[in-house]
Amino acid sequence: MALAAAALTHAGWALVLRGAPKVVDATMYWLQARALAAGGLTWRLPDATASFAGRFLLVGDDGRAAGVFPPGHPLALALGFALGAPWLTGCALAAGLVVATAALAAELAPKHAERAAVTGAALSLLCVALRYHTAETLSHGSAALALTAALWAALVTARTGALGHALVSGLALGWLASTRPVSALAAGAACAALAWKGRRPGQWGLAALPGLALYVVAQRVATGRWGLSTHAAYYAVADGPAGCFRYGFGAGAGCVVEHGDFVARHLPRGHGVREALAVTGRRLAAHATDVANAWPLVGLVVWAAARLRGSAAARWCVGVACGHFVAYAPFYFDGNLAGGGARMFVDVIPLEHALVAAAVSALGGRHAAGLVAVVGVAGALRGAEVARVTRAGADHGVTAFLRAPPERGVVFVEDERAFNALFDPRRVDPWSGVLIARWKGDAHDAVLDERLRGPPAWRLRSDGRVVPWRPEATGLRWFRGAGLWPPRAQAGGYARPRGDAIEVVATEGAARVRFVVPVPRAGGWCARRLFADGARDERCDIAERTMDVVVETRGKRVLEGVWLFAP
Secondary structure, three states: OOOHHHHHHHHHHHHHHHOOOHHHHHHHHHHHHHHHHHOOEEEEEEOOOOOOOOOOOOOOOOOOEEEOOOOOOHHHHHHHHOOOOOOOHHHHHHHHHHHEEEEEEHHHHHHHHHHHHHHHHHHHHHHHHHHHHHHHOOHHHHHHHHHHHHHHHHHHHHOOOOHHHHHHHHHHHHHHHOOHHHHHHHHHHHHHHHHHOOHHHHHHHHHHHHHEEEEEEHHHHHHHHOOOOOHHHHHHHHOOOOOOOOOOEOOOOOOOOHHHHHHHHHHHOOOOOHHHHHHHHHHHHHHHHHHOOOHHHHHHHHHHHOOOOHHHHHHHHHHHHHHHHOOOOEEEEHHHEEEEEHHHHHHHHHHHHHHHHHHHOOOOOHHHHHHHHHHHHHHHHHHHHHHHHHHOOOOHHHHHHHHHHOOOOEEEEEOHHHHHHHHOOOOOOOOOOOEEOOOOOHHHHHHHHHHHOOOOEEEEOOOOOOOEEOOOOOEEEEEEEEHOOOOOOEOOOOEEOOOOEEEEEEOOOOOEEEEEEEEOEEEEEEEEEEEEOOEEEEEEEEEEEEEEEEEEEEEEOEEEEEEOEEE
């Protein structure tokens, strides 16, 4: 069944996702993994401008970039890259989840261990949500396996005091913390208590240290500061208001650039207890379908928890699952996906499978077989729907491009997902390979072409067609305001795209936002800023490679764009 789960996951990758990640978060994990496989937590961009900056990327003035996501799952994906087959990671996670679920189910039902293990393995195999999250390169498959392995090993440690299981639990918990730190809160507390019960707290803690150290060091390398997370550093310069992306409550929660529609609909007064209950309810509603492919079947989890209430091991599972739901309540955004369900709660699905398997196995083989048959039928129906929804999402030409890429030159792509999926940190010279850049539709493209000394250039359209492209010669160079996003620094407010322009909003007295405009070559250049209110100004100076454009306001100001020209 583990091999069958790996095969189904690979089928999802090859046939549904068509050999490339689709969700924008998944493509950033992909890019971070590719960088790790090349040897670094950060990588150097060929140009520290908006032609290479974008969502979920921290870009410094020195041209070094880092993704915002924790390093645990990218490291697992990097192993697949190192083998030349990144999809192998998802297959390994799928197989591992079957084995871990079987082991946990057997631990919960020692009198019917074999039957419980087989039933738990079958539920894991047939779970469409787990097939999706091991095929797609999101982090939830890694987190689910780490959490399940950590809890199972901790339960064995508490029962036997085995050193090996204490080390496995600590290592898995460290991996979980370096993959999804919030997911490690409830599981970490339970595993620590179980390790203490098994008289192995020191060994367990030491085993967890490598994963924790990986997370802390990766944040330091990416941000340049100890104790500052990549998410906090990114949203401080790319979104607003200040402190909007938070784990907690208050009147400023909710980022208006990344989650503007969601914030306007659900968080008009900030994130409080009412909003936390609502966001948890929306997650649980989607999670009900994820567990066993059809929402009515989630009642089996409640039934299993009640039936196994006399088992200490089962109570730990229920406590971790409920604690997990509560742990995510302070985060304001529900994160649900059309095909991937309640992704914040995917991590505890194996625990629910193990509970159901343990409870049903006590009723006899026919009941277990009947349950598996019902879940399998529901899985076929749910799987067809998820495949339809997922395939309907455009991959913006990535799949077609991968089949026949050019040998060298610069390829301009139109979408965040295409850039993340195709950009290779090892290939930044368009004269010896393919360099991927963002299509801005303004002077960014022509200036980059000139700075690269006019290599062969193409534009990748969303339908997969690669068409030749050459810049138009002009004395004046127009940069759209929206094309300058994200800014390099902001204080007292934030900037957000507004059509072709960019709006600067003050939230704390006076706002000051700094953008970077590239220049074709070192020398004397002038920048003329044009605002929506008709104001314009001009500044000339000598720039090495870029020119700073600063917008200041005490209210709101809309920058239409910037003319760059030689005096």
